[in-house]
Amino acid sequence: MATTLVIGNKNYSSWSLRPWLLLRHFGVPFDEVRLPLDTPEFHEKVWQWSPTGRVPALRDGELAVWDSLAICEYANERWLGGRGWPADLARRAVARCAAAEMHSGFGALRGQLPMNVRRVPRERHWDAAAQRDIDRVQALWRELRGAAAGQGDYLFGDFGIADAMFAPVCVRFRGYGVPMDATARAYVDAIYALPAMREWVAAGLAETERVGADEA
Structure with a gap:
C-alpha cells in the first residue's frame, strides 16, 4: 500500500x-x-x-x-x-539524547529565529535566551563531531536521525547570520551539501506563500 x-x-x-x-x-x-x-x-x-x-x-x-x-x-x-542510528549501543544512546533534546528543547531559538529558507542575514534581533540555545547547540555539535572525528561529516559520522533533527537549525543559523565556530560552519555546509537538502531548499525558494509570523 x-x-x-x-x-x-x-x-x-x-x-x-x-x-x-x-x-x-x-x-x-x-x-x-x-x-x-x-x-x-x-x-x-x-x-x-x-x-x-x-x-x-x-x-x-x-x-x-x-x-x-x-x-x-x-x-x-x-x-x-x-541505519538511522549509530550501530554502537553507547553512541546510539547519545544520538537519541541529542535528537530528543532538539525535539523538546531550544524554545527560544525556535521562537525567535523561525525557519525561513528564503531569509537572508540582516540585523541581529535575538535575546540572551536564544543566544544560550545557540551556544548549547554549537557546544553539542563540537562534542559530537569531536567524538566522530575521521568517521564522516555528520554528528555521528554518517548521516542519521540526529542530523535530520538538527537540519532546520542549520537553516536558521545561515538565514539569521548566526556567528558560528569552525565546527558549526563545517557541519552546516555538510548538511546543505546533501542532495536531498539541496532539493528541499530549491523547492522552498520557489514557493510564493508567506506566513507573517515566520518572516521575522
Missing part, C-alpha cells in the same frame, strides 16, 4: 523537513502531500491525515504516524534496517 508524507511549506516547516530529509536521503519512496500553512486548504485537509491537525504526518497503508521523531523512528525500523 502507498506511503504518503504530509508536510507544510518547504520554506517554513521545520518539523516537516526532518522526516522528509531522512526519507529522501535514504531513498525511501513516498508520495508527498504539501499543505500550505495558515491557509483554508490546510485547515480543511490536514485532519484527513493527522489526528492532531499538525504536520508532518505519515500514512503507511492504514497506519498513521504524526510526530517528526516518531516518523523517523518508524522509518528506521520499517525501511532503514537501523
